[in-house]
Amino acid sequence: MTRTVQPLKSLHPLTPDDRLRHVPYAFRHTSATLGWNGLRVEYNTRQPASDFVHPPLECLMLVLTGEIFPERADHRCDDARYSGDGLPHAVNLLPPGVESRWRWRNTGDLTDSTHYQLSPALVAKVAEQAFDLDPARFHFPVRYYDQSSPEVIATLTALRRELVTGGPGGRLCAESLANVLVVQLIRQMSNRQGSGGGIREAGGRLPRHALRAVEEYIHAHLDQNISLADLADVAHLSEFHFARLFKQTTGLPPYQFVIHQRVERAKRLIAARQLSLVQIAIAVGFSDQSQLNRHFKRLVGVTPRRFA
Template sequence: MEYNTPQPASDFVHPPLACLMVVLTGKIFPERTDHRCDNERYTGDGLPQAVNLLPPGVESQWRWRYTGDFTDSTHYQLSPALVSKVAEEAFDLDPARIQFPVRYYDQSSPEVIKTLAALRHELVTGGPGGRLCAESLANVLVVQLIRQMSNWQGSGGGIRGAGGRLPRHTLQAVEEYIHAHLDQNISLADLAGVAHLSEFHFARLFKQTTGLPPYQFVIHQRVERAKRLIAAGQLSLVQIAIEVGFSDQSQLNRHFKRVVGITPKRFN
């Protein structure tokens, strides 16, 4: 991902990429644009909070006119490996069958826009569980793109094996791993490896079993450990934040208040 801060008028050619390029426009956009990609052309007003989708291997030309405002956007590059993995694991599809047509200023999928915005929030703000959160959101994003913005016409867009829960012993093993590595940057691949599942299926089954996505569960466990350390009264809040895996006291304060309802100081 790359977040582009507000830019004035521009005229440039984007070379072909090996990845699937998704561009989410920001709140402010110029009045006049001219874009071309793979024999598809868009000429007209730019739209805020919209999706531009560029398939791999094609050159694109971008031009917008300066009208007194500036534009900002976020660019996401999704690797063919990720798209193929989700196509196979979630839909039992041959990845070669999945094609993404060019789309300009598409506002038809609020779900895709919401997920892209959540990924942008992680990019701009960071925070505990950021890696785990971004990996989970990337899987969700590709599912949504295949369902809603590809050439695939599935029967209702159902995910293969959508039911089910993690076995009790598997969930216990994952929880033990989280508790043992709570102060570290836990990845989705780490947790899926403990469960002997693919990342996509693990994230789905974990949420169905616990009610929380993996990254939110990790944050809750960090807050629970912080509560115990605060009650023990042997460490400062700065020390506790680092001990439980938050980068600083401000992140501890923010997540503690969100989960518990009060600040760490008031809890103490």
Template structure:
């Protein structure tokens, strides 16, 4: 593409580096960033990814040239912009810009539903619109970026897939056919996935890994898995980790910190927090109860 000569990564052309970024987590297909940027101007450029920007700070005046079209206006808290990958754009803002950025890899969007139609879809740029669902997802992903946890990858990739489907459904030139399933996974495939999860509870499972196991797109996998189990994949795995921890605590052969790592938690404090939330007690108190 001719515009690719301007293709750059967003942090390379901003005055300040992100306040927070999900890059250390190495989530597949999505990067989440929190920014606080002084008044500035971004020269003509194209991004290699689809970008969703959510305003979180005070109102500022913003000027844009997107695909040759000039627009000017005020961006306020909750305003959201969508910039497709490889689309030429320029931007200038006149106050301190505080916002969340969600960067989605084009491959994630095209593979989310595994439809031939996605190969010919065009995401339509949007400036300073309102989309409460995407705003909520952005805030949730930023929270996950800051707190982390044993299921951050599975959670983030599930949320990224939902974002991709939302983009395709509402912000593409021609919406693809997105099936709504009423049935769950076939029993054989469900058993295959559940066995794999139980065998790898200590691992950093990814959504694409689980979906590929039974040859489904990530979006359809999440939908069908929830129909079958009543829980989205990341919540199901979390519950199974706590159930495994309860068994190990009752056996009284491993220390609590060893059990914490055995079931996939990186920190004792986070393990205790989740355990208390799902069981109503702490791992130590649960162990004491099983001794009685």
């Protein structure tokens, strides 16, 4: 059965929260409560055939199709039209401030997709930090079922995995991936004015005192949901350049470095034999014991129980 939804009157572009009232199905997974700055990700494996008009959004929106895809899709937005079979593992891109219509029917009357919303503030910040680019000098055209950028698709897939599995990288990982995603979108999917397109350099490595300050901050807040902005502030750098320099200096992206530190602290707590594995997992910043087990075995080679 196809669900038809008429648009509600809206005087302003919709926020990510407001948008949910216009979508004719619920999302099982959402980043709304995870504190991800500048980014909202929503996913559900069971979305019925639908026909609805989507009011303008305040954010840049992308939809990544999954394994199950529409056998017939009809979409429109401004002058862009699409009518035909949907494609798996493809990107639909909708710029802010435009109304769109989404209609599809599919085998089994169900399909799956992941929805991403990037705030204008995040897009503008990365454009300036990474490219020294005025946001007024580029825009994103409407795209339907675009498979031209494997890099964008891989980053979107990684964000979905982080959302669904509740990865231990959490907020820090998601925000790092969001920065990478915006860079990829500006490079590969925007209409950019001017010849400037290279990433602005910011030196090769973090200064020793900045790296020491960041490490001290991580160790002091290891049990908390550390954000990319927190670490960049400590280093007195933009988020984009901090993430690049940190990886060039340590060999690891910030969220992987944090996971390594959590496992190292877990090793010391296990050796002390004063806390249960559940307590240790929480004390070092993992959401549960299963995350501790998975990453401990990956980095140490044995499970925490065997290590003990």
